[in-house]
Amino acid sequence: MTVAAEVSLDTPYPLTDEQKTRFREDGYIKLKGVLTPELLEAYAPEITRLTMEAAAEMAGVPMEERSTYSKAFLQVGNLWERSDVARTFSFSKRLARIATELLGTRGVRMWHDQALYKEPAGGFTPWHADQQYWPMATSLSVTAWIPLQATPIEMGPLCFGKGSHLKNIGRDIEISDESEQMIRDAVKQSGILEVQEPYEAGEVSFHYGWTLHRAGPNTTDQPRKVHTVIYMDMDMALAEPRNANQQNDWDTWTPSSKVGEVMADPRNPVLYGPGA
């Protein structure tokens, strides 16, 4: 048996102190070998099946008739509620432990998962910060961005604004042509380094909810298949929504939670830490 074959979705992935510090300073980190070819082969087909089933209507709309947002990707949330295979993938302790150690919390809960498939000829993803959408009381949230294949620059991997989670830029603007322009200008003016790199198969990146990021278009003839899992501190309280997107996300992802209380809705199970 090879070393790679022994890696499961629950095998710990040891992080160094240097990696944790880098994540906290840069606002993101890309890690090699988080998933093996065997794991990708085992889970990607089901993620793709569920995504194409749920997004069939949008996939049928010609690109030229779509908004900037819907040109960027087919987006399907909470796959974990749609099949046991997707649930096993999204509930990976290996990923959830990395999220916990990067955040420095005692554990993490599921905020939600979502597939983000950038189709062939799919457009760019405008600059934005995810937490604009999330009614969270602190900044202890992190997204695992999990490409299901190697993702060269031509497919539109993520591009991060290095250290941008520490600046107060673009926090009130949703994903749109305006966010692309406004944040792009602010990133350039404040000297934030834009880092865009290809992903090898099995690499996974993690970024804070306040880290500014975008992605280029997919100019290849293959879909850019990506799954994501969004984690929050297991002690995260619900904040009063600051905009309509946050109200919508409250209703969608944590319906029974109350402002000021820990988000312990059945949709937000602890994935790593006490009680997991």
Ligand SMILES: O=C(O)CCC(=O)C(=O)O
């Ligand atoms: O996959 C993309 O193009 C954008 C993803 C993103 O914004 C995110 O996962 O936070």
